[in-house]
Structures are given as structure tokens and as C-alpha cells.
Amino acid sequence: MNAELLPLIFAALMGIAILAYVVLDGYDLGVGMLMAGAERAEQDLMVASIGPFWDANETWLVLGIGLLLAAFPAAHGVVLGALYLPVAAMLVGLMLRGVAFELRIKADGWQRELWNWLFWAGSTLASFAQGLMLGRYVTGFAPGFGYWLFAVVVGASLCGGYVLLGATWLILRTEGALQQKAIAWARWGLMWVALGVALVSLVTPLASETVRHKWFDFPQVLYLMLLPAATLAAGGWTWISLGKSDWKPFAGAVAIYVLAFAGLAYSLFPYVVMDRLTLWDAAAHPSALKFVLAGAAIVLPFILGYTVYVYRLFGGKTKAGVYDQK
């Protein structure tokens, strides 16, 4: 295993962890944001639908950051230092919603309403801050109002994206009136995402010369156009299957994420900090990489195995009631 290949493997692992995080915590953050539009009884059902999963979902973020720290320590400092305030905002949001999730179950009356509100607010703050981080990250933390505005647009788009994931998750996991509501939410989310993705795809090449060259130099532009075409197809498929299938909308939403992520990864590669640090510049010493890789190779299959086990165990439609009360 040589020093050229190891950083690539870790970039792939980190990418998978971050993609898994965005999709998994994305749906539960989305459900959190959708709480605002739901009735009291529906809220309980919505929270119950993510109950067994959200702790583990959030762990993927820690894994992504852990891998960044272990495999690309030089980038960890640069990236997180540059994203200082959005990171702080995201963390406050994640803390509020995580704790509100537990406390709302144990509270009554106005306190319960307060925790519900904090669950919504924390979810929204965390989602927006993550989009803000993404927007700052892809432009290489460039200073100036325009770049910040761009990051705000990405932040709003990611909120839409999570709403789409959350709504399609609810379509998968609920029935009746709530499911009908979720279908309407999903349509809004999808339009929101379409607008956001289109805007971001247009602006990014304008904002970054590196990205422009990667996408529009001849001849790769020809086959690269498959990616937006496939994204469009996934969006269309999601739209059509709304109301007709329980699982297809969620699968379609996930497909949109995977495709957008692939486009993003292509735009950035080989940089881990845009235009500044490549994967190889930032990589940790091979002794560290080999040690972590050995552990990851052994442990990751187990993690995937028991994650699948738990999703199967709690498969099917969500029933009211939490914590096995009866």
C-alpha cells in the first residue's frame, strides 16, 4: 500500500461517510423542520418515525469529521478554522434538537411546546448552517459579499433538500392523512431543491475558474452532461412517483443526493481545500493512515451489518407511542 494510494482511499471513505451522513441525518433534520406544519398527534408520530435512528445517523458526521482529522489533519484545521462561525451555529442547532428530542417526550404543557419549537429551530439552524458551510467550502472560503450571498443560497437550498428527504421518509414510514400531507411537502421540497441545484450549478462555475475548467473544457463536457441529465431524470421520477409509491420518492430523493454529491466530488478533486491543499498535501503520515485503514476494514462491515439489521428490525409503518410504553 503506497503513499499515493492511501489518501485516495481515505478520500473515498470520507466521502462515503459524509454522503451517508447527509442522507441519513438529512431525513431526520428534514422531519424536524416539517414539525412546524404538523398537528400535535402528527408531531408525535413524526418524532417516533426517527426515534430509533437519529443517534446513529448523527454518528456519521462524527465519523466524517473523525476521518478528516485522522487522514487529513492539515485540512481539518484549515477547513474548520475558516468555517468557525457556521460550525458553531450548526453545533448549537444540533445540540438543541438532540436534547429537545429527548426532553419533549418527558415534558407536558407549555414545556412540551417549547421543546417542540426548539426541536424545529435546532433542526432548521443546523440544516442552514450545513448548507452555509458547504457554500463557503466549495468557493474556497473566498471573501466578499457575493460569495457569502452564494453560501446563503446554498444554505437555503440544503434546507429544501432536507425537507424533501424528510417528507419522502414520512411517505415511506407513515399512512393516512399524515402521508398525504407529506406528499404535498415533498412536492414543495422538490421544487425548492430543483431551484437550488440549478442556481448552485450555474453560479459555481462562474465563481470558480477551477470548476469552470473541470466542467466545460472540451471534450469532457460531452459526457459530463450525463450527470445533470441523470439528476433531472431522478427529480422527474421522484415527482411522478409521489402519491403512487411509498418507497420510490425516498429512493429518488436519495438518488438526487448521490448525483449532486458525485458532481461536487468531481468539482473538488483533487483538492481537499479548494485551490490550496490537495489530498496528498494534507494527508497524514502513512503510519497513521495504515493503522486507521486496518481498523476501518475490520469494523466498517460490522457497522454496515448492524445498521441494516436495525433498519430491518424497525421497518414498516411507524406506530404511535414511544419507548415501548406497553
Next chain:
Amino acid sequence: MEEALLLARVQFGLNIAFHILFPSVTIGLAWVLVYLRLRYEVTRDAAWLETYRLWVKVFALTFAMGVVTGVVMSFQFGTNWPGYMNKVGNVAGPLLAYEVLTAFFLEATFLGVMLFGMNRVPGWMHVTCAVIVAFGTTVSAFWILALNSWMQTPAGYTIENGALIAGSWWEVIFNPSFPYRFVHMLLASGITAAFLVAGLSAWRLLKAPDDAAARGTLRFGAQLAAVLVPLQILSGDLHGLNTLEHQPAKIAAVEALWETQKGAPLVLFAIPDDDKRLNRFAVEVPRGAALVLTHRIDGELKGIDAFKDHPQVAPVFFAFRLMVGMGVLMLILSWFGSLVLRSRTPRWLLWAFAGFTFSGWIAVLAGWLVTEIGRQPWLVTGILRTADAVGDAGGAKLGASLTAYIGTYAVLLLAYMVTLTHMARK
């Protein structure tokens, strides 16, 4: 720069102190849950199941607090201490990654089954899930304590181009202070959980004196503490001797010993003055420190004057006395309480245990202050100074985020404590 360093330290110290509150409950409580769940499996007595259900909720809430504050930690290594990652990232990064890989996922995933899966899996599987979660919390502590101990007593590394790389991972992980610190922390967590269980049960009994299940868990918590506290005192003594060998400056600060001397006294209480380098209002036991630390009446101990780099004495000195003082009080209450509880449950004793609900936290925080401030001015002993690791986030950024964190933490901590006592009284 001075100001930014201080703010970065305050912010990180606050975050890590807030974080450690929750793992120090869950590591111990997870094993208590295994015990409760097993008792139900064996006896089929519904009271045990009820007790398990109450405590698994406490665990879930505490675990969630630990997760969200732990996420903060993983970010702040980079945001506050970029110099740390540049210098020792090749050693620290993998240890943290191993924690996530081997422990975090186990805990988070199987906790879901513990909480929601009782009707979906067979009994043995549900017990197994409890064991897996408990095992996960302990493994988590293993990696974090390995890293922290390595920062205290680094070993197994070589230096290449100014940065450290691991020569032997075995030596990195099992560095000289690790076994002591690991055991000390596990016992601390067991004691914290024991007093939490006893304390909340006492709250419950103050409200509902006839609750037999609460009386059972009160007795259980008191007895568990009565066993663990003496073990902790023993492990603390061994840990101290290990520190004397590897970090003598920390011990000099703990003992407020300014000058190297033979037959040094044990300073029971004093107000150490770091500027003038002397103790005010000292109450001393002649030759005590020499006896405790060298086990000889005229043994020689190095004082602060023997070290070019040493921590501030006063905070280490006071934190150590707070920790030991709490330990003594916990010893008395757990032994005396266990004895009385054999025959009766007087109200004043309930109040005493209720008052000690969160006593483990005070001892844990004091202990961490001793070991972390005691390591200063180093971040990694002999390798990296705290001042050289700090980032360039300006005072304004740090101040703004610090304010947000303090506000959030105050709300969360209050809500946590109120919710627990509320649950106990309901």
C-alpha cells in the same frame, strides 16, 4: 494573542467539562442497566422491568447530551487548536477515529434497540443489546483515555520533519499513565452513576415513601458506591505515584511544595500564592507528603523550584482538595448510608442522598481540572506548548461563539437536571 489563547482555553475547557458530565454518567449507568435488565430476565419480577424502563430513559437523555456535546469536541480540535493537529495529528487522529469506529456506532445503533426494540426482539437479544451498549461506552472511554494519557505521558513516537508519527501503536496506547487513568475514570463513572441512582431514588422516596422499587434502587446505589469508593481511593493513590514518576511538576503543584526538600510536610490547607511562591495560612502535617508519596519519612520530593515549566499552583492545589474532599464525603455517606438502609430509611438520610445526586460530577470535574491544569504549560508534555497550538480565530469570533455555547449549555444543563428530578418525582 494572550487574550485569544485565554479565550480558546476557556472555551475548550468549558466544552470539555460540559461534555465529560454525561459520559461520566453513561459509562457506569450502562452497566447498571445490564444488571437491572438481567435481574428481570432471571426473576421475571415486573418491578425490575419498571426500574429498567425508568433508568433506560435517564440513560437515553444522558447519552443524547453526550453525543451532541461530543460532536462539538470533534470540531473544536480543528477550530481552536490547529497547531495540535499539525504537530501530533498523526497520533491523535487515529485514536479518535478508532473511538468512532469501534464504539460510537455500537452505542448509538444498539441504544435504539434498547429503547424501542423490547417487543421486537427476543429477551436474550435485548439483554445482549444492553451489554453491547455498555461495552461500547467502555471502549469509547478506552480510546479517549488512551489519547489523553498519551498527551500527559507521551510514548512510542518518533519525529519526522517536525511532526510526530507513531513508532509503536502499542506503546502509544498503553503509555505509562494510561492503565491508571483508565481505571480511575471507569471507577469515577461507576461512582457517579451509583450516586445518581441512589440520589434520584431518594427524591422519589421523599415524594412516595412506599415505593418499594425506589427503596431497592436506593440501597443498590448506596451499596455500589460503598464498594467502588474505597477502590477508587486505592486507584487514586496508585495514579498519584505514577504521576510522581512521570509528571513530578504536577505533584509539586498538587502538594503546593515550592522548594525541593527532604521530609516535606503534607499541606492540608493553604492559600498558595503563585506570585510570591509561598503558602499563606498553611495547615501542615510534618513529613506527611514525604510519607505518602515516597513511603519514607525523610524521602526527598522535588518542589516547584526544580522545574522550568510548571503549572499554576493554586488551581491545581484547590481542585485536588475538592476532589479528595468529595471522595471522603462520598465514602462516609455510602458506608454509613448502606448500614442504616439495612433496617430503615429515615427522611434525613433521603435528603442526604438526594443532595448527593450529582456529587460525582463535582469530583470528576475537580479531578479533570487537576490533571489538565497540572499538565500546563504543555498541551502534550514536553512536545507541544498550549500557546503554540492555538488557532488564529480572533477574540471577537471566540467571544461570540463562547457566548452562544455558554447560553446553550446553561439551558441544557438546567433542563437536564430539572427533567431528571421531575421524572424521579412523577
